Amino acid sequence: MINYPIKKTAKSANKTVSAANRGMNFEAMINQTNEFYLNNDIAIIYKKPIPIQIVGVDYKRRSAAKITEAYYKLPSTTDYNGIYKGRYIDFEAKETKSTTSFPIKNIHIHQVEHLRRVKEHGAISFIIVYFSKLERIYLLDSDYVTEYFLRADQARKSITLEEFEEHGYLIKEGYTKPVDYLSVVDEYYLKEKS
Amino acid sequence: MINYPIKKTAKSANKTVSAANRGMNFEAMINQTNEFYLNNDIAIIYKKPIPIQIVGVDYKRRSAAKITEAYYKLPSTTDYNGIYKGRYIDFEAKETKSTTSFPIKNIHIHQVEHLRRVKEHGAISFIIVYFSKLERIYLLDSDYVTEYFLRADQARKSITLEEFEEHGYLIKEGYTKPVDYLSVVDEYYLKEKS
Numbered sequence: 001m002i003n004y005p006i007k008k009t010a011k012s013a014n015k016t017v018s019a020a021n022r023g024m025n026f027e028a029m030i031n032q033t034n035e036f037y038l039n040n041d042i043a044i045i046y047k048k049p050i051p052i053q054i055v056g057v058d059y060k061r062r063s064a065a066k067i068t069e070a071y072y073k074l075p076s077t078t079d080y081n082g083i084y085k086g087r088y089i090d091f092e093a094k095e096t097k098s099t100t101s102f103p104i105k106n107i108h109i110h111q112v113e114h115l116r117r118v119k120e121h122g123a124i125s126f127i128i129v130y131f132s133k134l135e136r137i138y139l140l141d142s143d144y145v146t147e148y149f150l151r152a153d154q155a156r157k158s159i160t161l162e163e164f165e166e167h168g169y170l171i172k173e174g175y176t177k178p179v180d181y182l183s184v185v186d187e188y189y190l191k192e193k194s
Numbered sequence: 195m196i197n198y199p200i201k202k203t204a205k206s207a208n209k210t211v212s213a214a215n216r217g218m219n220f221e222a223m224i225n226q227t228n229e230f231y232l233n234n235d236i237a238i239i240y241k242k243p244i245p246i247q248i249v250g251v252d253y254k255r256r257s258a259a260k261i262t263e264a265y266y267k268l269p270s271t272t273d274y275n276g277i278y279k280g281r282y283i284d285f286e287a288k289e290t291k292s293t294t295s296f297p298i299k300n301i302h303i304h305q306v307e308h309l310r311r312v313k314e315h316g317a318i319s320f321i322i323v324y325f326s327k328l329e330r331i332y333l334l335d336s337d338y339v340t341e342y343f344l345r346a347d348q349a350r351k352s353i354t355l356e357e358f359e360e361h362g363y364l365i366k367e368g369y370t371k372p373v374d375y376l377s378v379v380d381e382y383y384l385k386e387k388s
Contacts, residue, residue, distance in 0.1 A: 041311075043315070044308070044311050044312050044315055044317075046271050048242050048243060049245040049267075050243060050246070050248075051243040052243060052244070052261065054244075064265055064266075065266060066263065066264075066265060067261065067263070067264040067265065067266070068262065069260065070260075070261040071258050071259070071260060071261065072258075072259060072261070073243075076240065077240050081275065082275075082282075082312075083282040083284075083312050083315045083316060084315070085315070085316070086282070086315065086316025086317075087282070087316075088277040088280075088281070090277075117235075117238050118238050121237070121238055121277045121278070121279070121280065122277060122279070122280030123238075
């Protein structure tokens with residue numbers, strides 16, 4: 001990567017500016033980035049609410065119905081979608097403490113299937129994986145995710161760091177845009193089209 | 195409308211085939227339509243989960259964490275979005291028992307704003323309104339929704355049936371696709387482009 005030498009990232013040279021080191025979790029980093037995109041009218045991308053199965057609701061207080069019994073449901077799609085430069089964007093974001101590989105069991109098979117399907121319909125779809133101990137964030141296209149998921153070798157269903165280095169794109173960190181994935185989209189998805 | 199004369203719809207001629215008359219609520223009709231689109235690989239459009247603020251969770255049972263206290267949150271976006279023929283689709287769907295107009299207070303201002311913004315970024319965005327007593331379903335482009343919402347006349351913030359007839363598009367009902375809104379998208383949004 002030209003803009004962000006791996007050596008520098010892996011070391012602690014920029015620890016003081018790292019969003020992760022400001023105590024933000026990865027989801028908050030993505031959300032802050034999307035908020036920046038939204039406020040600056042760059043893209044309209046939101047995190048979907050967590051799917052919940054509501055079983056019991058207490059309507060006693062009119063102003064705020066209280067949900068008293070509910071359960072988490074398995075998501076059928078990814079967490080994030082929206083629009084950027086006229087293109088439908090869809091992705092899943094995950095964090096791992098591993099320093100060597102990303103276990104793709106962290107992504108449900110129907111999420112992989114969803115990423116594959118929207119791509120077939122013209123979307124830009126990918127996963128973003130945060131190697132928190134390495135302080136590196138990679139964007140990996142859904143084609144590779146699908147490929148890795150369908151691997152014959154059932155025993156090693158993970159994507160190695162080397163594979164991210166080879167097939168993925170390192171995402172720059174920054175203050176206002178903690179995970180500036182759209183600059184990667186610009187460079188690797190939209191440049192080819194012009 | 196050529197395909198679906200208003201007279202016939204308004205009357206009870208096809209009551210036996212109407213999805214509404216099969217006891218389906220409007221949301222179920224939209225969901226079944228989206229499922230048809232999905233299963234036939236026509237479009238990938240989902241309803242977003244209801245946004246919930248989770249306050250209390252009981253982790254006693256490992257298999258299924260039970261949410262014991264939660265509250266409904268105001269949605270910041272619309273209920274439905276996805277991709278169709280490479281285009282980002284975004285809409286809100288509402289039902290009204292009125293036979294004369296649709297009170298737009300049923301749609302939150304930030305949802306109107308969301309529809310306007312995604313359209314500016316290249317989306318196809320609209321509302322779908324079901325006049326249940328008339329058994330008519332209209333698609334109305336977000337441009338008109340924004341216009342109506344910003345009307346100076348604060349006293350009459352509703353969109354009349356005549357306005358739907360003039361500026362909107364009647365959506366055909368059917369067995370497998372109870373609310374076939376994509377045929378309207380084909381005819382009025384995508385035809386112009388070719």
